[in-house]
Amino acid sequence: MxxxxxxxxxxxxxxxxxxxxxxxxxxxxxxxxxxxxxxxxxxxxxxxxxxxxxxxxxxxxxxxxxxxxxxxxxxxxxxxxxxxxxRRWQVDAQDRGADLAIGSEEVRQAFWKVHDTSGAGAYEMKEHMDFCFTCISKTLPIENQVALMLKDIYDFQIKEICLILGKTEGVIKHLLNDARNVMTDTFENRCALINKNGVCHQCSHINEIFNPKQNQQEQLMKLELVKGSKKYNREELFTLRTLLVKAIDPLHASGTDLHEAIMKCVRTAIGEKSDFFDLNRNKTD
Structure with a gap:
């Protein structure tokens, strides 16, 4: 048919x-x-x-x-x-999740259980960068986040986003511009892979925990984002991030279960959910 x-x-x-x-x-x-x-x-x-x-x-x-x-x-x-x-997430949501994990042996053991027993419990640095992109996007107002995701990650056209959000083309472009600027500023101040003075070292630290035999610098240099950090401006670096994120399916990646556990830890830490220790309640299709 x-x-x-x-x-x-x-x-x-x-x-x-x-x-x-x-x-x-x-x-x-x-x-x-x-x-x-x-x-x-x-x-x-x-x-x-x-x-x-x-x-x-x-x-x-x-x-x-x-x-x-x-x-x-x-x-x-x-x-x-x-x-x-x-409530929308605060920029320190991941920090609060990290504090919960560091301060709880039970949480750390839960992470290791997922990592050791799940077929989707691997740690890949690029997948954690996707995880960070999702977390930081949740600090945006909902309409800004939706517009950003639809355009930069899922390749919808402006006119299609206008239909989805019920907004004019001018409003959509404004939402996109604001979202990109906020995301770019946040990454510039936090990402230790790009800004070595950043406060967020999760990618490198977690990679070191779960992949202790991997050469850290070698892993970093495999990422185009890191390779381009010296020659691209901040807007171009943001574009590189979106290309990385677009290439990853957060529900069917090699580290899906591990990142679900980390995400549950973050949600628990900020008081949005209290289901962290029920890690195996459901699995993605």
């Missing part, structure tokens, strides 16, 4: 046809929701809610955008409803 015919069937109420189309971008949708929510369980719940709401409203889809853009709009609204109940 041609894709156009599948879409017609879906719009007419064929749930199997809709599922076929939804599956084309489901992994990307879940990745996007994870970067907004930082909780696998919430991602699964909100992906399900998005599917149900989109299928329920499919007869109203007038095809003035792609089905993917239309579904992302619904998912974004669902995520907004969830995130409005929570």
């Amino acid at each position: 041609e894709r156009e015919d599948i879409l017609k069937s879906a719009i007419s109420g064929d749930i199997n046809a809709f599922q076929t189309l939804f599956a084309e971008f489901q992994n990307q949708l879940k990745s996007y929701l994870y970067r907004l929510l930082t909780d696998r369980n919430d991602v699964d719940d909100l992906t399900h809610d998005t599917f149900i709401k989109a299928f329920t409203k499919i007869s109203t889809f007038n095809q003035d955008s792609s089905l993917k853009t239309w579904v992302f709009k619904i998912a974004t609204n669902v995520a907004y409803d969830h995130l409005r109940k929570l």
